[in-house]
Amino acid sequence: MREPTVGDVVVRLPKTLPVDTSVAQARACFADDHVHMLLLTEAGRLLGTLLREDLDEAADGPALAYSHVAGRTVSADLPAEAARRLLVSRGQRRLAVVDGDGVLVGLLCLKRRLTGFCGDADVAARAAERGT
Incomplete structure (x- = not known):
């Protein structure tokens, strides 16, 4: 049996924000x-990610100026368990999933217990609970 990859466990339709987000x-x-990482995109390409800690109290203006991509992305073909171990070792719970051209494929979301990943069904269930 084939080992699951990031592409098998990724949230395929994460919420994205335009690059001109303030x-x-x-x-x-x-x-x-529940929001851990913001994905700033333009024409489907990931141009930046934001974590709460990227925005200090003095931050102002375009959010893209405070965003990062390096160290916050992963390929869909990486084995899911390798990605889980990477996230745990870094103390992270989210990675943007991009293809070779920087097109956003989805968001890898490690569950709170650090043992598995949230999928599209989990996200949809939470949204239904909140009425969104």
């Missing part, structure tokens, strides 16, 4: 404690 808008998104 810091104020990004902070508003982080008011939801």
Whole structure:
């Protein structure tokens, strides 16, 4: 049996934000404690990721200026268990999944217990609970 890959466990339709998102808008998104990483995209390409800690109190203006891509992406063909171990070793729970051209494939979301991944069904269930 084939070992599952990141592509098998990725959330395929994560919420994305446009590259002209402001810091104020990004902070508003982080008011939801289920939001760990914001994905800034343009024409399907990932141009930046934001974590809460990227935005210090003085941050203002375009959120893209505070974003990062390096160290926050993974390929869909990486074995899922290798990605889980990578996230745990870094103390992270999210990685953007991109193809070779930087096109966003989805979001890899490690569950709170660090033993598996949230999938599309988990995200849909939480959204239904919140009525969104």
